Amino acid sequence: MSLVLDPAAQDLLFREARTANTFTDEPVTDEQVQAIYDLVKFAPTSLNMQPLRVVLVRSAEARERLVNTLGEGNRAKTSTAPLTAILAADLNFHEKFHRTFPHFPGAKDWFLEDTTRADAAKFNGALQVGYFILGVRAAGLAAGPMTGFDAEALNKEFFGDGEHTVLAVVNIGKPGEQAWFNRNPRLDFEDVVTTV
Template identity: 45%
Template sequence: MTLQLAPQEALDIAFRNARTFNKFTDQPVTDETLREIVDLMKWGPTSLNSQAGRFVFLRSKESRERLRPALSAGNLEKTMAAPITVIVAIDNEFYEHLPTLFPAYDARPMFQANAAVAEKTGFRDGTLQGAYFIIAARMLGLDCGPMAGFDAAKVDAEFFPDGKWRTNFLINLGYGDAAGNYPRNPRLSFEQTTQIL
């Protein structure tokens, strides 16, 4: 029997009953709530504690209009209407923070000397942090609509012209309106996705 530390309700909120939201209510998302999400999300593990993820919150109409040219037609209307859109980005020079985040030894040279390893590590750990962000937001009562339908090069040119950060994916964030949800899609079974060796 599995020892369960989290109540069923928490598992439902984070996973089983959670949905990708396309529509949100008018309830505002405060700066304090955004800070709570990030302060919770940051405790998820990343390699060498790299914490390569970066988050840009687009709340104002002006900031959202800057994003408009990069959005696919299917994501345009819902993104313009969402309370906040999050650009989940990756710090291309995440390793510069390693002396503070991973003081056991100086890990910077392994990334400074190998751009491919730095890119792969940054992408993996930044993506993990994006997933942690979604779970943290759900646990704090918000809903998410993660998206990949956009032109990342256009987002980078508009928001990260110095090239230090690069776009990974987008999340529409707020208090969801279930009226905009599609029917729940099936998931693959344990037998279809796993091996025990």
């Protein structure tokens, strides 16, 4: 193998990792979530943009509000997950840009046009969603990412300011009984990679 990463870590993050559909009732602590974030915040994005915002859904009232915005197939597993994170893009991320890109004070001005800023927020936020899932796995937890939700209803329920847009909902915890569906096949190298 030409990979430097230890094979056990490769398995933990990729080969053996699966999307969990059931979880034990073992809690996920704030300290675990902070450790996940403190790791993945260093992953690359365009110009070091960090538009991702995370809402941790812990209370029964907030969970009910969230579940009502989800597709039918995602409701039961979200109702019983020990923790659910709503991952959203901050469409006004540029207001904090000076903190994440201090070497270029004019960088904030690049994003004064709303459509450019929204596109950048969604793209880089989506990159950060992927890193967040890997961080959950690195913490020894399982992630159950979902995009089966009514985005308009979810945004209205949790981001009524119009300055954020949901990207994904992720259930987090230790996998429970029969947590995995059968693994679907993946495309081979030859199906994906070309050389010019």
